[in-house]
Amino acid sequence: MEFFTTAVSTMSTLVTALGAGLGVWGVINLMEGYGSDNPAANAHVR
Structure with a gap:
């Protein structure tokens, strides 16, 4: 029982x-996922 x-x-x-x-x-x-949320990186998308 000790082994068990x-x-x-x-x-x-x-x-x-x-x-x-x-x-x-x-x-x-x-x-890491939230770290890539940079609004400036998507400035060209309207």
Whole structure:
């Protein structure tokens, strides 16, 4: 039973790390998307 407890703890840590990594990646993608919103770049479009 100790092996099962250790395995569940390890899997929980891995899933948490994966979720945090995906969250950081999503925030970076959002920031990159909003960073290109430059109204002056579209001044020629009416």
